[in-house]
């Protein structure tokens with residue numbers, strides 16, 4: 001800066017020598033600065049308007065209004081894919097317009113209140129204990145600050161008076177107070193972290209309970225479109241929200257205590273100086289109120305910005321986890337170009353948002369610093385000097401003669417003490433106000449996180465009750481009569497009736513439509529009754545609704561009409577057990593794989609031994625796995641077992657649980673035909689009723705009935721005749 005001003009001075013001198021007045025040079029300099037500022041402010045707006053126009057142009061050709069991205073895409077297809085994705089996102093946003101944008105509004109207070117009730121469930125709980133101790137620490141820290149300021153004032157006073165003894169005494173006190181002061185400081189941070197963790201734990205427990213209520217983990221991602229990355233909200237957002245609440249508590253309460261007590265202390269010392277005690281505070285309050293108002297008006301909407309940033313960050317993580325999950329498939333396809341493109345785009349979107357926040361912060365922080373560092377300091381100087389300049393404490397003695405040298409000395413040291421103490425107190429007060437002001441930004445950012453966390457809990461509550469919202473849902477004539485819509489959301493009017501009668505263990509569907517989560521009607525109405533011993537073969541072309549029927553029977557998809565009668569599941573004997581084509585391997589040992597979803601405790605309670613597990617493995621010819629490792633060795637079974645072995649492991653689970661009905665969805669497609677036949681034989685001997693989706697003719701003979709879908713919404717349910725069972729080929 002100094003170099004720059006010297007340079008400017010030198011140029012000014014040169015111009016003066018050449019006959020131009022110094023003033024003209026100043027005008028030129030100010031004019032250039034103003035011109036540069038105007039360009040800086042207007043160019044981004046012009047750019048934005050241009051982009052908006054471009055987008056509108058694009059929307060005419062059906063691509064929707066896209067956010068301008070810095071994509072270095074060369075591949076036209078991935079650009080289209082990106083456009084489609086954004087369009088869907090936008091539709092989702094439009095659909096969820098009723099959900100307010102995050103910001104400092106009534107909705108924020110309502111949501112925050114709801115979350116506070118979760119974090120502090122009772123008046124007397126661990127969290128309120130922590131809050132009390134934390135508050136006490138904050139108050140004692142304020143008292144300590146005031147005491148330290150007074151001590152520093154006294155130290156200066158004794159230095160001016162050259163009183164060595166008193167100076168040493170006060171210095172000792174000053175050192176003595178440092179120990180509790182530093183402890184209290186460290187304690188405040190410790191308690192803040194403990195509070196954040198306690199809040200986080202309460203929220204996590206609550207949201208996990210909701211996430212696992214009524215298969216919400218499935219419903220949220222498959223049936224509802226409002227939460228894109230539940231994992232990110234459940235981990236990152238909750239953690240940031242809890243830390244932000246705990247931090248805000250101390251960064252709001254401590255400055256308030258500070259201001260209150262420091263104000264009182266300042267007024268006391270002004271009174272000592274016999275000055276007007278109201279003029280200083282009145283001046284400071286009006287300056288602070290005015291600057292705070294200006295800052296509030298020009299403050300960018302940090303809540304919305306932060307919420308959008310979290311959204312984009314969550315999406316980036318989602319793309320990463322998809323790549324990890326499907327690494328093998330992507331590698332086989334050689335799909336790295338598309339995946340890389342998607343990853344880059346997601347990252348670019350995040351960077352764009354962060355850049356936008358940075359540049360908005362740049363101007364805001366500049367203004368904030370100008371007010372806080374310069375305007376407030378100037379006001380502080382006026383405040384401190386007012387009692388001295390206007391005070392009447394020591395000027396003249398009673399008989400109107402001039403004061404003696406000793407008295408003069410004492411008054412100077414008194415004034416120095418006042419000035420030092422007041423200066424220290426003012427610095428603390430300015431610090432407190434600065435923290436309060438910057439807390440405003442934190443409160444707005446908190447609004448963003450509150451919106452995400454509270455929004456997630458709201459969606460969990462709704463999906464648990466079967467209320468879903470998807471962007472692609474549009475009621476049309478075909479749906480009328482089958483699906484009823486209320487406020488744009490489909491109503492699941494169908495009923496699930498559990499039967500407790502041991503003599504009636506059948507599964508019956510009465511006029512139940514098969515409807516996808518997007519409300520596409522696959523089968524308008526299905527009526528059939530499956531009794532124990534009715535081994536059902538389900539056939540039909542791809543996408544005709546075979547697996548969807550299993551989803552309806554398992555309660556994963558809502559029933560929009562009709563009735564589903566199923567036996568009530570009893571302990572130790574599940575009613576239905578589903579085996580998919582790609583079985584899920586859990587984290588744990590070999591034993592955990594076989595007994596899943598039972599735990600070791602369940603297994604012990606059922607009285608099943610490792611010998612019995614070994615026998616089950618022999619039934620599916622997997623005994624070599626148990627011989628290779630013990631039952632207790634934990635391995636990554638998803639990668640260790642081959643496709644066929646994983647399918648046989650899933651069948652081992654079926655033999656362990658022995659349910660009434662087995663829902664087999666092409667679950668032996670990778671198993672050799674001889675092992676497959678023996679598996680079906682054993683399952684029937686165990687008394688398990690089979691509901692099988694298969695394309696293998698060799699499995700016909702194990703079934704008594706057939707359900708045929710034609711792919712157009714029609715179906716046929718009938719008994720199979722013995723000759724048909726020998727058929728070698730499917731006829732669709």
Ligand SMILES: Nc1ncnc2c1ncn2[C@@H]1O[C@H](COP(=O)(O)OP(=O)(O)OP(=O)(O)O)[C@@H](O)[C@H]1O
Nearest residue numbers: 222516517518522541542543544545546547548549
């Ligand atoms: N989660 C979902 N969201 C929306 N639609 C879905 C979903 N799952 C399946 N569908 C749609 O429902 C229809 C029936 O799917 P389903 O999985 O029942 O087919 P399928 O008969 O089992 O076919 P395949 O023999 O290929 O397994 C398909 O058109 C499919 O696109």
